[in-house]
Amino acid sequence: MLDTLTQQPPDALLALIKLYNDDPRADKIDLGVGVYRTGEGETPVFGAIKAAERKLVEEQDSKAYLGPEGDMGFVHALMPYIFGSDPTMGGRIDGMQTPGGTGAVRLAVALAKRSGAVRMLMGAPSWPNHAQIMNDLELPMQGFTHATPEGKADMDALRDALKNASDGDAVLLHGCCHNPTGIDYTPEEWDEIAALLAETGVLPVLDLAYQGLGVGMNEDAYGVRKVLSAVPEALIAYSCDKNFGLYRDRVGAVYVLAEKSEQMGPILSNGHALARANWSMPPDHGAAAVRLVLRDPQLAEMWQDELDTMRERMRQVRAKLAGAGQTGSLDLRPLGSQNGLFAMLALTSEQILKLREDHAIYMAGSGRINVAGLTSGNIDKFIAALADVTA
Numbered sequence: 001m002l003d004t005l006t007q008q009p010p011d012a013l014l015a016l017i018k019l020y021n022d023d024p025r026a027d028k029i030d031l032g033v034g035v036y037r038t039g040e041g042e043t044p045v046f047g048a049i050k051a052a053e054r055k056l057v058e059e060q061d062s063k064a065y066l067g068p069e070g071d072m073g074f075v076h077a078l079m080p081y082i083f084g085s086d087p088t089m090g091g092r093i094d095g096m097q098t099p100g101g102t103g104a105v106r107l108a109v110a111l112a113k114r115s116g117a118v119r120m121l122m123g124a125p126s127w128p129n130h131a132q133i134m135n136d137l138e139l140p141m142q143g144f145t146h147a148t149p150e151g152k153a154d155m156d157a158l159r160d161a162l163k164n165a166s167d168g169d170a171v172l173l174h175g176c177c178h179n180p181t182g183i184d185y186t187p188e189e190w191d192e193i194a195a196l197l198a199e200t201g202v203l204p205v206l207d208l209a210y211q212g213l214g215v216g217m218n219e220d221a222y223g224v225r226k227v228l229s230a231v232p233e234a235l236i237a238y239s240c241d242k243n244f245g246l247y248r249d250r251v252g253a254v255y256v257l258a259e260k261s262e263q264m265g266p267i268l269s270n271g272h273a274l275a276r277a278n279w280s281m282p283p284d285h286g287a288a289a290v291r292l293v294l295r296d297p298q299l300a301e302m303w304q305d306e307l308d309t310m311r312e313r314m315r316q317v318r319a320k321l322a323g324a325g326q327t328g329s330l331d332l333r334p335l336g337s338q339n340g341l342f343a344m345l346a347l348t349s350e351q352i353l354k355l356r357e358d359h360a361i362y363m364a365g366s367g368r369i370n371v372a373g374l375t376s377g378n379i380d381k382f383i384a385a386l387a388d389v390t391a
Contacts, residue, residue: 070097177340
């Protein structure tokens with residue numbers, strides 16, 4: 001039977017990584033891989049995480065299974081940071097651990113479908129794995145334009161999508177630091193979105209994968225909190241892979257807002273059943289480290305300081321790019337008001353290839369760049385290369 005399977009196309013980003021690694025040029029620049037990098041090009045382990053891991057080595061007394069819900073101490077320790085001063089909203093919010101943000105999105109979408117969702121509204125472009133998850137779960141998608149050519153969120157397209165929604169529709173929205181565009185909704189736009197969701201009854205599925213990497217922890221959670229204050233129910237997918245630097249440990253959570261607190265038990269029992277059939281139990285190590293960080297005031301302060309440093313570095317890179325203004329046919333100024341790791345450049349496939357062949361600059365074929373791949377040592381070269389290929 002296995003002979004019936006056909007060759008699938010390789011992941012474009014993995015192929016790009018290989019091309020970059022094989023390039024012998026000393027001044028090559030990698031803007032493809034979506035991880036944070038320091039000004040020296042490293043992806044470090046947070047000091048707060050290292051300290052928590054030392055505690056785990058000394059104090060952890062078992063490696064026994066935790067169950068499909070995972071480390072609930074971790075799940076609950078995160079909640080004030082995500083949801084604010086009333087993190088459970090009277091018992092209407094609770095959650096469970098997942099393997100990374102991908103596991104959280106998949107479980108949220110699977111719960112939405114099991115609850116009766118028949119279609120997912122989703123802005124384009126989006127993180128490519130969003131569509132792959134919908135396709136794998138056989139949930140139809142209806143796209144709408146996320147961004148305008150001027151580098152702002154396309155509110156007209158979102159308004160139309162929500163106002164023309166049908167019964168059984170859900171909508172996937174990025175909470176902050178949109179991947180791949182970096183273009184976020186403003187607080188005023190989130191106010192309107194929350195009111196539209198309350199009016200239309202569309203189920204919100206909110207993907208909060210980069211909290212703290214945009215403007216600040218509270219500011220980056222504004223949209224999620226505003227929506228949850230307006231609607232009777234929602235699903236939230238969360239990732240600690242980026243804001244705790246735990247990429248390979250796969251640390252995430254899915255949260256549920258229920259209309260009534262007594263509905264939480266049945267809802268989460270379905271989440272547990274879906275998780276059991278997918279990954280059974282989530283990995284514990286990274287989540288346990290996050291729990292220890294958040295429960296220790298000194299470690300929590302250290303983590304927030306490290307996160308502030310990451311965010312400030314990316315803001316400086318964006319400011320430098322925006323300061324270049326019109327570069328060839330590209331206007332880089334909108335990048336200064338965008339957020340997070342990613343930005344989209346309006347480049348043709350020929351220009352992206354020319355950047356790679358002539359300048360050793362590697363980026364995704366969509367024009368998405370990881371701004372954290374730029375440093376004080378290579379950003380001038382990058383700006384000059386853009387001017388060359390877009391002249």
